[in-house]
Amino acid sequence: MSADISGWRKPVRTITESNDQTGADVTDDVEAVATNHDTDERSSTIDSAAAREHPEVAETVAKIKSLRKTIDNIDGAVIHLLAERFKATSQVGVLKAEAGFAPADYKREDYQIERLQRIAKDAGLDPNIAEMYREFVVTEAKKRHKRIADAGGDPGVLDVFA
Numbered sequence: 832m833s834a835d836i837s838g839w840r841k842p843v844r845t846i847t848e849s850n851d852q853t854g855a856d857v858t859d860d861v862e863a864v865a866t867n868h869d870t871d872e873r874s875s876t877i878d879s880a881a882a883r884e885h886p887e888v889a890e891t892v893a894k895i896k897s898l899r900k901t902i903d904n905i906d907g908a909v910i911h912l913l914a915e916r917f918k919a920t921s922q923v924g925v926l927k928a929e930a931g932f933a934p935a936d937y938k939r940e941d942y943q944i945e946r947l948q949r950i951a952k953d954a955g956l957d958p959n960i961a962e963m964y965r966e967f968v969v970t971e972a973k974k975r976h977k978r979i980a981d982a983g984g985d986p987g988v989l990d991v992f993a
């Protein structure tokens with residue numbers, strides 16, 4: 832059973848582009864702004880074409896493109912780290928299933944919450960982001976533990992051992 836991520840990659844959305852000069856927002860002046868009417872979220876495509884068409888923002892576009900290289904590097908690293916984390920938690924899931932332990936360990940989770948809150952504050956990260964991250968990975972790890980336990984400790988039940 833693999834996750835259905837089609838809805839994330841291709842969200843159904845009705846988008847119209849507006850280029851009118853009436854808005855006070857600078858993005859309305861320099862770039863076509865598309866609005867997703869399902870969420871009311873506005874979107875601007877910031878690329879070389881935008882820089883060519885609007886030379887006054889070329890420097891800003893260049894700075895954003897440079898920062899996006901860093902963002903892409905970080906995203907790649909995070910995915911690699913997540914792969915290693917899920918491989919480790921799935922091994923824990925096998926050991927728990929074999930020994931008859933439950934998927935969850937709330938005492939361990941309390942320790943993780945306290946630790947990650949402290950690290951986030953020290954690092955200058957909003958602790959809510961740390962908690963959203965923790966909640967996401969731990970919830971997914973426990974779901975995999977349960978699937979492994981339901982399969983009698985067989986990790987082959989996971990499409991990917993992670």
Ligand SMILES: C=C(O[C@@H]1C=C(C(=O)O)C=C[C@H]1O)C(=O)O
Pocket residue numbers: 920923934935936937939940968969970972973976
């Ligand atoms: C991985 C474990 O199982 C669960 C998942 C956790 C996690 O993803 O870090 C932490 C505690 C448990 O609820 C574990 O007990 O160490």
